[in-house]
Amino acid sequence: MEHNIESVSVLNDSKKTITLTHSKATLSIQEPGKRAIQCSVKHVLWVEVEEDKTLRLSLLHRRKKRLVLGNFRGTYSTEEAERVKAWSEGLLQAAYEGSRPKRNFLVIINPFGGPGKALSVFEKLVKPIFGAAHSTFDLLVTERRGHCMEYVKTMELKYDALVVLSGDGLIHEVFNAFAAHDNSKEAFSVPVVQIPTGSGNGFSIALLGLKDGLDVGAATLNAIKGAHMKLDLCRMKQDGKEIVSFMSQTIGMMADIDLKSERLRWMGDTRFVVGYLAAAAVNRTCDMKLEIKVVARDKHAMLSTYREKRSKSLTGQSSDVSSSDTTPASSQDKDDDGEWIVIDKKLAYVCAGKLPCLSRDLMQFPVALCDDGLIDIVAQERVSRLKWLTSLDGAEKGKPYWEPSSNYFKAKAYRLTPVATDGCFSVDGERYPYSPFEVEVMHRLGSTLGDGVWHPEFIP
Numbered sequence: 158m159e160h161n162i163e164s165v166s167v168l169n170d171s172k173k174t175i176t177l178t179h180s181k182a183t184l185s186i187q188e189p190g191k192r193a194i195q196c197s198v199k200h201v202l203w204v205e206v207e208e209d210k211t212l213r214l215s216l217l218h219r220r221k222k223r224l225v226l227g228n229f230r231g232t233y234s235t236e237e238a239e240r241v242k243a244w245s246e247g248l249l250q251a252a253y254e255g256s257r258p259k260r261n262f263l264v265i266i267n268p269f270g271g272p273g274k275a276l277s278v279f280e281k282l283v284k285p286i287f288g289a290a291h292s293t294f295d296l297l298v299t300e301r302r303g304h305c306m307e308y309v310k311t312m313e314l315k316y317d318a319l320v321v322l323s324g325d326g327l328i329h330e331v332f333n334a335f336a337a338h339d340n341s342k343e344a345f346s347v348p349v350v351q352i353p354t355g356s357g358n359g360f361s362i363a364l365l366g367l368k369d370g371l372d373v374g375a376a377t378l379n380a381i382k383g384a385h386m387k388l389d390l391c392r393m394k395q396d397g398k399e400i401v402s403f404m405s406q407t408i409g410m411m412a413d414i415d416l417k418s419e420r421l422r423w424m425g426d427t428r429f430v431v432g433y434l435a436a437a438a439v440n441r442t443c444d445m446k447l448e449i450k451v452v453a454r455d456k457h458a459m460l461s462t463y464r465e466k467r468s469k470s471l472t473g474q475s476s477d478v479s480s481s482d483t484t485p486a487s488s489q490d491k492d493d494d495g496e497w498i499v500i501d502k503k504l505a506y507v508c509a510g511k512l513p514c515l516s517r518d519l520m521q522f523p524v525a526l527c528d529d530g531l532i533d534i535v536a537q538e539r540v541s542r543l544k545w546l547t548s549l550d551g552a553e554k555g556k557p558y559w560e561p562s563s564n565y566f567k568a569k570a571y572r573l574t575p576v577a578t579d580g581c582f583s584v585d586g587e588r589y590p591y592s593p594f595e596v597e598v599m600h601r602l603g604s605t606l607g608d609g610v611w612h613p614e615f616i617p
């Protein structure tokens with residue numbers, strides 16, 4: 158039912174008349190003689206009228222760049238009751254345009270992730286927002302590594318989404334639990350989102366961008382209202398085992414940075430900068446054989462494909478309905494199944510993956526797309542210590558993409574054989590054995606919530 162009532166007036170707690178106005182896009186709250194407060198209707202969590210002629214409105218508003226919960230209450234006369242009721246129904250409809258209200262979540266919390274504040278973040282920030290939006294949830298607080306895996310691989314597939322308060326390590330565990338689930342295909346269709354409470358929060362940054370990706374309010378709002386979107390995952394085979402990777406596989410310097418800085422978790426993602434400086438000082442190379450099934454390697458061509466696909470995805474946003482998995486991998490893919498090449502030399506590191514940013518300071522894969530059916534691979538040659546340091550400038554915006562020492566590929570698959578017997582190999586930030594492995598992309602296997610694209614935009 159369409160409601161065309163744009164404005165109503167109510168009395169606030171101080172008995173002042175407040176005019177509330179909404180369109181399909183914005184809500185404004187106007188107190189006489191003051192500047193109107195305006196927000197997007199997307200930030201409205203709930204609005205309802207009660208029998209005692211009270212209108213209650215909950216929304217997220219920006220305070221110090223963060224989205225925080227605000228509640229508004231106003232009373233109205235009996236004569237106004239029908240109008241106010243119709244107005245609030247219209248606003249609620251606009252607020253949940255394209256998504257279903259009252260989602261039911263499984264919330265998973267790693268109390269020891271990152272700075273160790275996930276439990277209190279949930280109690281103080283997330284839970285009140287869920288309450289205001291009438292979202293319901295079951296809760297799993299992990300007691301040990303692997304606990305989430307045990308729970309999720311046998312869980313009933315009844316949730317609208319899994320909301321994970323952790324860093325990227327627990328997200329890795331969730332996707333691997335889906336792979337081990339009896340009904341694996343259906344499990345992978347359950348959207349997974351991250352509330353950024355770890356030291357590396359690459360998944361949330363990918364979904365919401367560098368600003369909102371680290372904001373608990375924005376990530377919670379995305380869980381409540383984000384549209385269903387598909388994402389590619391990687392399947393890695395190593396030592397007879399299969400592992401799902403959603404973010405990255407790194408060997409050499411980048412893995413050293415990640416794994417050797419783990420004891421600095423309390424620093425949050427500053428640990429990656431500290432790790433980078435330590436690795437740059439050592440400036441080691443890594444001897445390996447890298448075989449890549451290359452689909453594209455011209456940086457300008459990859460950039461224009463990225464721009465074209467990103468803007469198409471933004472304009473043709475999916476609705477809150479699980480789409481069937483029939484979309485072709487990409488036009489690039491359809492025509493070109495890739496050609497194997499071999500890189501047989503010492504490199505500083507190899508980093509492959511699907512998300513644009515490995516941390517807020519490093520956009521490693523600026524032209525990554527969430528469902529192009531391709532893995533982005535950087536085979537980085539060694540450079541001078543000074544060059545490593547100057548490369549920090551603009552790394553968060555993907556500037557090192559243009560460095561000649563950064564060999565960038567879009568690939569269907571790759572194989573990597575380390576020559577040494579000992580070293581660091583990290584998958585989604587987790588340590589794996591330093592032994593040969595191969596990786597292929599699984600097109601649109603995973604699901605998440607968002608607006609159809611990875612958000613950090615590469616603006617060269």
Ligand SMILES: Nc1ncnc2c1ncn2[C@@H]1O[C@H](COP(=O)(O)OP(=O)(O)OP(=O)(O)O)[C@@H](O)[C@H]1O
Binds near residue numbers: 302
């Ligand atoms: N209660 C727990 N005790 C110890 N380890 C846990 C617990 N719960 C989860 N873990 C494990 O901790 C690891 C890191 O988790 P998480 O990603 O949340 O933290 P993080 O500090 O951000 O780390 P990273 O950035 O490396 O992912 C995961 O492998 C996860 O399985």
